[in-house]
Amino acid sequence: MAIPISISRCLFFLLFIATIPSSSSLRIRPSTNSHDTPIASKPRKLAIKLIHRDSILSPYYNPNASPLELTRNAIEASVARARYYNKRIMARRSGAYVINEDAGAPLVPDFLGLAFLANITIGEPASEQLVMVDTASTLLWIQCTPCLTCQRQIPLLFEPLKSSTYSNIPCTPPGTAACTDVGGKCDPTNGCLFRLSYFDRTEVSGNLASEKLVFGTSDDGKVTITIKVFGCAHENRALTSDNQQSGILGLGYDNISLTEQLGGKFSICLGDIHDPNYPHNKLSTLLTLLIFGEGAVFEGDVTPIVSTQDGFYYVTLDGISVGEEKLNIDPNVFKLSSSGQGGTILDTGTTMMTMNRGGYDPLQNKVQSILNGSLQRTDFSIEGIPMLCYNGEVDRDLSSFPAVSLHLAGGADIVLDTHSMFRQVNGVALCMAVAPADNVEGMTIIGAFAQQSYNVGYDIAAGKVYVQRIDCELLES
Incomplete structure (x- = not known):
């Protein structure tokens, strides 16, 4: 086997920058020669x-x-x-x-x-x-x-x-x-x-x-x-x-x-x-x-994959509810534009959720209207972005905070409880675990915090994402 003679070191955060054939060109499948264990018709995990x-x-x-x-x-x-x-x-x-x-x-x-x-x-x-x-x-x-x-x-x-x-x-x-x-x-x-x-x-x-x-x-x-x-x-x-x-x-x-x-x-x-x-x-x-x-586990509600542009998994976010109240948000702010900007992706590689300003501002205003009467605001910013933070403890002070629901197309919801919606930043302060995108055309990213307590199944060939709220330990029971 030929291995380059001139070599040096290796970096740990990936990204190519050249032409790769589109996924419609070559479809690579696992080998099934006699030396491999084939992927049988019966599902193998x-x-x-x-x-x-x-x-x-x-x-x-x-x-x-x-x-x-x-x-x-x-x-x-x-x-x-x-x-x-x-x-x-x-x-x-x-x-x-x-x-x-x-x-x-x-x-x-x-x-x-x-x-x-x-x-x-x-x-x-x-x-x-x-x-x-x-x-x-x-x-x-x-x-x-x-x-x-x-x-x-x-x-x-x-x-x-x-x-x-x-x-x-x-x-x-x-x-x-x-x-x-x-x-x-x-x-x-x-x-x-x-x-x-x-x-x-x-x-x-x-x-x-x-x-x-x-x-x-x-x-x-x-x-x-x-x-x-x-x-x-x-x-x-x-x-x-x-x-x-x-x-x-x-x-x-x-x-x-x-x-x-x-x-x-x-x-x-x-x-x-x-x-x-x-x-x-x-x-x-x-x-x-x-x-x-x-x-792979495909159970729960289904929402369509609307695009795999740039390798991302785009879905349609139709709206957001806090408790029983659906916020007044134009659903177009979350959609992928014809020019390829904006849109909503599922990304476990991103820890916190970031949201297009058109959705973030109404959500922030609603959270403020609930908490301003009971908790005191405190200043906290990261990278020049002010975060919505209060003096308090998540477990003690937010026990009655209503669930926040992300409504995906097709009837699938991702429901954020207080531990997915807020983050304790120290012993006396908590912040909303959602950050605003830099501009009105910014992408909305449903990150790992928002996906806690969920199994998310990606059936890319069928163009579907399955969303199920579950204790991960129960998947094998």
Whole structure:
């Protein structure tokens, strides 16, 4: 197998910036050769256990971090991601989206903004790698040897030369199309290459290859699937070395994404992400949160996927209710425009919800009308954005606060209780866990806080999202 000789380090927040074929071109499916465990007609739960970034199982866990520090980090990261998404859309509209001819997709902001990690097992012999999970990225990539100046990571670097199941995507005739069809660039010496470019001028590059990936199953077993495309990264120009993970697991939709390779179906169940000891972070086979393929959990109410533009999962937000009162909001403020701006996406990679101003202002006004008579306002701002905050405690002072319902098209609702709607920032202050978008055309992002206590199933081929409020532990009962 050809592996580049000139290599350096590896960055941890993904994004290509070149042409990738549309999902309508090449449809990659899992291999079903005799050496693989096929995805049978009977649903198999191909599961990867998620680790919240602030949980006790995370290498980033800081037992001394204050609620204020955690909240500030969550808000800063969420606002930064929202700003990045809007810039990414603007860049695409202006034609600046494609900047080179190597494999690429849109750029991802600071990895600190990503909410979840996962341990994956790849290769033969098996190599465990820790990756960030990002619904705004598409490629699965990890650091590989040889890599002279890779960033620090907790697992050992993946060694493709020692894996009997690793194979570079070919570039010699008649295999050239195999590389270009997945957005790679053929190099006569080094094979099918990819390069990820970032707005901050950092880059990561390496080989596109195929490899075996091992999944856990709900019956405590294992199943091995051949992944036809993943990135084996050998070179990186990173701005920071304070990283622990091996790479990125992209859940965005594209023909090279793991999501598409495993049948265009997956589901995620999120528990109480405020609690670092919540069981969904423990290595129990009964609490698998990220499930791929036919075994994904599709239950509850259904709302249509209106677009997968840029790999995002756009849905239609029809309105918002606080208690029994539906707010006076023009539903068009949440819709994706013909120019590709605005819209509403589901994104577990963004921690807090950010909302188009046309919806945020009426929601903020309603919350103020309920709380102003009983709690005292307190000033709190992040990145120049004033947050709606009060002196008080969520459990003590908001026990009677009405539920906030996000009404999705088709009759599906995501209902925010007080722990999804508010965040305790310190011992004496709480803030609404929704931040305004920067402008009236801004995207609305339904993030991880809003999706707590929900299983969300994505059937992309059918154009449907299933939403079910449930304790994640009950999914396997």
